[in-house]
Amino acid sequence: MHVDRIVGLTIELEARPPDVIVHLGGELDDCNLAPVRALLDAACDTTTGDVLLACPRLDFLGVAGAVLFCRVDQRLTLEGRHLVVQEPSRAVSRALQCLEPSGLGAAAAPSSR
Numbered sequence: 001m002h003v004d005r006i007v008g009l010t011i012e013l014e015a016r017p018p019d020v021i022v023h024l025g026g027e028l029d030d031c032n033l034a035p036v037r038a039l040l041d042a043a044c045d046t047t048t049g050d051v052l053l054a055c056p057r058l059d060f061l062g063v064a065g066a067v068l069f070c071r072v073d074q075r076l077t078l079e080g081r082h083l084v085v086q087e088p089s090r091a092v093s094r095a096l097q098c099l100e101p102s103g104l105g106a107a108a109a110p111s112s113r
Helices: 030-046 061-078 090-098
Strands: 002-006 007-017 019-028 052-062 083-086
Touching: 007 030, 019 030, 030 052, 030 061, 052 061, 052 090, 061 083, 061 090
Parallel strands: 019 052, 052 083
Antiparallel strands: 002 007, 007 019
16 A cells, blocks of 8 residues: 655555555645546556545545546546545535536445445
């Protein structure tokens, strides 16, 4: 497991072939989005499975972060894979429910995966 600490945000990457789990904690907004975008892009590029976002410790998800999740979901869907939001915090659920037409809001429900 690889752990990065960025101001206001903790990122842990866990390989579970063929999937990858990205654990996010703290706050994700426009100020710290770039490293998360790079990590999610790399996760999409280097795995053949799904990308799982574990978010029980993500206290804030800004619009930029929610849009990033939707873009990653769209990319993976085109490849026949999925972005799965696991254990979303209340803040994550609320932010993604605002994006319900994208389909990712429904993915914010608790997962059995």
